[in-house]
Amino acid sequence: MIEFVHPAFLWALPAVSLPVLIHLLNRLRYRRVAWAAMDHLMRAERQSRRRIRWQNLLVLLLRTAAVLLLILLFARPSVVRPLPGLSGADTAAAERAAVVILLDDSASMAQQEGGTSAFQKAKDFTLAAVKKLADPSGRGAGGRGASVTAYVASEEEPFFRKPDGRPADVGDIEEALQRLRPGASAFDPAERLPRLGARAPKQTEDLHFYVVTDLRATDWGKENLDAGARRGLEALQEYGTVCLINVGSVPGPNAGIADVLGTDGLTYARCASVLRAVVANDGAQAWTPPRVEVRLDGGALPPAAAPAIPGGERREVPLEVYLDAPGRHAVEVSLPGGDAFPPDDRRFAAFEAVESVPVLVVEGDAGTAPAEGSAYYLRTALQPGTAPRAGIRPEVHYAGSAAPADLRNYAAVFLCNVASPALWQDALKRYAEAGGRVVLFLGERVDAAAWNDSLLAEQDGLLPCRLEERVRADPAEPVHLARLDYGHPLLSPFADWGSLFAIPRFTAYYRIGTPGDAAVLARFDDQGSSPAMLARPVGDGSVVLFASSADDDWTDWPRSEAGRIAYVALMQWLAESAAAAGRPRLNLVGGSPLEYPLDPSRFRPEATLRRADEFRREAHPFSVEQILHAREHEREDGLWFISDGLTRAGIWELRLTGHDGGETSLWFAVNIPDRERLLAQTEPELLLGAAASPGRLEVLTYDDEALESALAGSAAPGRYWPILAAALILVLVVESVLAHVFGNPADRRTAR
Numbered sequence: 001m002i003e004f005v006h007p008a009f010l011w012a013l014p015a016v017s018l019p020v021l022i023h024l025l026n027r028l029r030y031r032r033v034a035w036a037a038m039d040h041l042m043r044a045e046r047q048s049r050r051r052i053r054w055q056n057l058l059v060l061l062l063r064t065a066a067v068l069l070l071i072l073l074f075a076r077p078s079v080v081r082p083l084p085g086l087s088g089a090d091t092a093a094a095e096r097a098a099v100v101i102l103l104d105d106s107a108s109m110a111q112q113e114g115g116t117s118a119f120q121k122a123k124d125f126t127l128a129a130v131k132k133l134a135d136p137s138g139r140g141a142g143g144r145g146a147s148v149t150a151y152v153a154s155e156e157e158p159f160f161r162k163p164d165g166r167p168a169d170v171g172d173i174e175e176a177l178q179r180l181r182p183g184a185s186a187f188d189p190a191e192r193l194p195r196l197g198a199r200a201p202k203q204t205e206d207l208h209f210y211v212v213t214d215l216r217a218t219d220w221g222k223e224n225l226d227a228g229a230r231r232g233l234e235a236l237q238e239y240g241t242v243c244l245i246n247v248g249s250v251p252g253p254n255a256g257i258a259d260v261l262g263t264d265g266l267t268y269a270r271c272a273s274v275l276r277a278v279v280a281n282d283g284a285q286a287w288t289p290p291r292v293e294v295r296l297d298g299g300a301l302p303p304a305a306a307p308a309i310p311g312g313e314r315r316e317v318p319l320e321v322y323l324d325a326p327g328r329h330a331v332e333v334s335l336p337g338g339d340a341f342p343p344d345d346r347r348f349a350a351f352e353a354v355e356s357v358p359v360l361v362v363e364g365d366a367g368t369a370p371a372e373g374s375a376y377y378l379r380t381a382l383q384p385g386t387a388p389r390a391g392i393r394p395e396v397h398y399a400g401s402a403a404p405a406d407l408r409n410y411a412a413v414f415l416c417n418v419a420s421p422a423l424w425q426d427a428l429k430r431y432a433e434a435g436g437r438v439v440l441f442l443g444e445r446v447d448a449a450a451w452n453d454s455l456l457a458e459q460d461g462l463l464p465c466r467l468e469e470r471v472r473a474d475p476a477e478p479v480h481l482a483r484l485d486y487g488h489p490l491l492s493p494f495a496d497w498g499s500l501f502a503i504p505r506f507t508a509y510y511r512i513g514t515p516g517d518a519a520v521l522a523r524f525d526d527q528g529s530s531p532a533m534l535a536r537p538v539g540d541g542s543v544v545l546f547a548s549s550a551d552d553d554w555t556d557w558p559r560s561e562a563g564r565i566a567y568v569a570l571m572q573w574l575a576e577s578a579a580a581a582g583r584p585r586l587n588l589v590g591g592s593p594l595e596y597p598l599d600p601s602r603f604r605p606e607a608t609l610r611r612a613d614e615f616r617r618e619a620h621p622f623s624v625e626q627i628l629h630a631r632e633h634e635r636e637d638g639l640w641f642i643s644d645g646l647t648r649a650g651i652w653e654l655r656l657t658g659h660d661g662g663e664t665s666l667w668f669a670v671n672i673p674d675r676e677r678l679l680a681q682t683e684p685e686l687l688l689g690a691a692a693s694p695g696r697l698e699v700l701t702y703d704d705e706a707l708e709s710a711l712a713g714s715a716a717p718g719r720y721w722p723i724l725a726a727a728l729i730l731v732l733v734v735e736s737v738l739a740h741v742f743g744n745p746a747d748r749r750t751a752r
Helices: 007-027 039-044 050-075 091-095 118-134 169-178 189-198 227-237 376-382 422-433 448-455 563-581 684-688 704-711 721-742 745-751
Strands: 002-004 077-079 097-103 147-152 160-162 206-213 241-246 255-261 271-281 292-296 299-304 314-323 327-334 346-354 356-363 391-398 412-416 437-442 467-472 508-512 519-524 531-538 541-549 587-589 593-597 603-611 626-629 639-645 650-658 663-671 697-701
Touching: 050 721, 097 118, 097 189, 118 147, 118 169, 118 206, 147 169, 160 169, 189 206, 189 227, 227 241, 241 684, 255 314, 255 327, 255 346, 271 292, 271 346, 292 314, 299 314, 314 327, 327 663, 346 587, 346 650, 356 376, 356 563, 376 391, 376 563, 391 563, 412 422, 412 563, 422 437, 422 448, 422 531, 422 541, 437 563, 448 467, 508 531, 541 563, 593 650, 603 639, 626 639, 684 697
Parallel strands: 097 147, 097 206, 206 241, 241 697, 356 391, 356 412, 412 437, 437 541, 587 663
Antiparallel strands: 002 077, 147 160, 255 271, 271 314, 292 299, 292 327, 327 346, 346 663, 467 508, 508 541, 519 531, 531 541, 593 639, 603 626, 603 650, 650 663
8 A cells, every 4th residue: 555645746647747748738839838847848849850759759749758757756756554452344244353572661761853752752662553453444433343452561460451442441551551661681592482472362363463672683683594593583473473673773872870889898887988880972073071970868968970982982980978867878870961871970888887797717726826826917917906996807816726606697707726626616617608708828737637537628618629748849949829719709809919919928838639620829939830819609608728828927917018008908818709609689680579588587478568768869659659568589598588670770669677577678789780781783684584484573763753654553754855855856867868968959949
């Protein structure tokens, strides 16, 4: 079916007939009447030769074609294809059809073009489709159309369902669409499309699926169609025809807060802390943010200045905060002013501040003065000051005494030059399996046989590998640390510290056996490249082994002028990272469930989850309270509060009720997935490669010009004006060349 966007085609008949009329008048010798319009035709009339008459006829046809092409160019013709299930050509067939609409409500659908988001276009198309289904024949009220079901990708249940389309349904769908907005989750065609087909109505003869999405390359594939997306499309075509409506746009300049650093580690209360906001410029041009706004626990802090950011790069902006109390805190970092993608202009983070971090240091030199013990330098590195207000707080126990009944209160346990750990082996094993970190230092007092018998990992112990002989190097040619694995989490913060770690000298160390499943973090630069630092997971915790001593008996590491910096930093990091690792995840990716363990001795097995009002700037229809009941975890012991996937970015509050009736609020942050910042689109041709058969899969582009066609239940019009314009120019050029070749009528008139 051919339609015209502009009514200019109504002028076609009189405009095309005008040159013919003038030609007839000229043939009847009404020269004075037609002289002004067709001067060169009147002159050509004087020619009596047959060749001149054919030449005039050819020029006439070309000029007629030029007028017709000009009119068609203004009329903007299009070949309109009916959309499957939405065409009103066959009312009886429409009543037997069923239409299922899936709206991609991932974060990338908030991208805007001309002030209109991709998700708004998706809602406009959905409303237009329901209007058409409510009146498929175009006869007004009383029509009966196909059944319609509409989903959003982040929810299993439809937000709109009608057994058949009726005019009254339009108000219902408008109300349902009004409360929808893009979430903070990602869209996975491989996971969502097969489930959509499985839940579609089965009693219909004609089933049609409409997937309204922005066709992002991270979902569907960039250079090749993603294998999972292909399987999802093929699975959906087994149930009915599939039509992908592309509501996306070409990505424009975009900048946002990519991350907030410092919230996943350990933060101390009652002291100034420095967080770092990572500001990313995804555009091609350099950009300077006007400012970076910060809100801490709902209150505004002074904005931070940001440097100029070159295109495609990132910069860190320091944010100084003061935490006046321990416990949960939440921060919101945002960029004022907007760009084409608002969701990444704000980022939320939740973290927990502590008064101090208690660690246990087990000293093997019983009866010696504190300044002479093997753990002296270690204690000094963990607590440089005498009475810090916040920081690591080491407690010293001697190895000859019994281990404390419960080690769970300590973030880490350090063993220094212990002759035999037999008295501690059971307590240390329970502690590590529950998530604690054990750090082992060797020394002169170590009995290798006793260690192998009690802690060797072959008997599910803690020792990463067997201790073999003790090696003493020539003091004139000591060994050094080499080949550090900075990719391991325990050394990743020290990637630029290689020169400092290479300074310490070692005159004695233990040669150890095959590491097995332990990771070698560093080696000595001796002839055999002996392992110097190893790490091994044990249960939920870990064990770190140093093949040398913690004091200066075998190495000058803890007291050398430059090496001591790395020694202090590494010891504190081992303690602080252990303390942070044992805490629940506070910063979640959109679409992930919240998981929090229940302490049955303190709280009731029922909690309330909701969006935190302190951070809510506008009313969110989805921010209703959810009641969570503690239940067993699939992978963990005990009872846990587990929610559904959280698809709204922001700060969430989990409110626990104690046995005494008191309430405790815990804050969690939810942010959009990093992949949602990547706005590049997939070429439609890639998707058509997944068509099971011709007509089974279509990919259409929806834009503002196509709204009228969508309301009519039609596909987007084809853009033929470039072809018509090129044809018009070609006709005019050919006509001008022929007129010049046939001669100049003005000269012939003068000659006569």
